[in-house]
Amino acid sequence: SFYLLPVCAWALSSLLPQSKNVTAYLIYSSSVAAGAQSGIEECKYQFAWDRWNCPERALQLSTHSSLRSANRETAFVHAISSAGVMYTLTRNCSLGDFDNCGCDDSRNGQRGGHGWLWGGCSDNVGFGEAISKQFVDALETGQDARAAMNLHNNEAGRKAVKGTMQKTCKCHGVSGSCTTQTCWLQLPEFREVGNYLKEKYHRALKVDLLRGAGNSAASRGAIAETFNSISRKELVHLEDSPDYCLENRTLGLPGTEGRECLKKGKNLNKWEKRSCKRLCGECGLAVEERKAEMVSSCNCKFHWCCAVKCEQCRKTVTKYFCVKKGEIDKPGCNLPFEMIKTR
């Protein structure tokens, strides 16, 4: 909701005078809100084991404050939020939630490629793209390099939704012989869009436009020229990121002290396996091992009729946290068992 607040505030103030747009605002605002929320949830998932983990206070600062940052993480937040809004609007449309939109069948009947024709119900990304653009891009009222950066990354988010759509086909012909197929494009899981944008985040391009950039026509021209020369699929940033190891209250950053990290799990990927190094070791912190006792229901038996009786099982799990060096061996520090109750 933090990213949405300005969306809604803006939409209300600038749409109210025009009665047609008020209706549009009312129709779409709940989808826009749900979409931005899903963008932020995806951000938290994608960055769960990164030093910067999509903290809400930092995001808030980035949208309405003189401390607006313009780094790689800002770029990701804009892209994933804009993608989330477009994705949700498109999905709503396919589900028939809006009277004025449905499947994209504009190409149906046309040859798509060898042995297949367009058919069926393609998700209407054109619709989602247009409406999300109206809502999300309207937040950028400035004409400076930061506004241009945000607009570029909003667009990269929308391109990511389009670029990850999947072709799905159905066979036709005598008893399923598949002599011809009809195919349509559908949205992937939103996770796919998140994975795609995380890759783009790692390769984000830095452009040097902040030094000496005024608001003159000439500098506005230079800004437009620079951004036009970069593919709209790529994320762009203007500044380097701060040191996310350290707490910085001014920037709303919590630092990595106290964060949990992962070690020795069975299903960990490479990025997760390195998380204790990345969050603790490389930030000058030590890793503390804490044991936690999990209590859960187990050995459940069905009794005639009709009750289920379970036993309570206890299992010790080990978790790892980043702590200041020298605080591990203090007596008592490692003792308290957390109790985690699960059902």
Ligand SMILES: *[C@@H]1O[C@H](CO)[C@@H](O)[C@H](O)[C@H]1NC(C)=O
């Ligand atoms: C669109 O979908 C979202 C999430 O799936 C939902 O919260 C929202 O209410 C839907 N909008 C409409 C108008 O049905």
Ligand SMILES: *[C@@H]1O[C@H](CO)[C@@H](O)[C@H](O)[C@H]1NC(C)=O
């Ligand atoms: C917090 O970040 C600001 C801006 O980068 C910097 O000027 C300041 O020194 C930082 N404060 C701390 C305590 O690191």
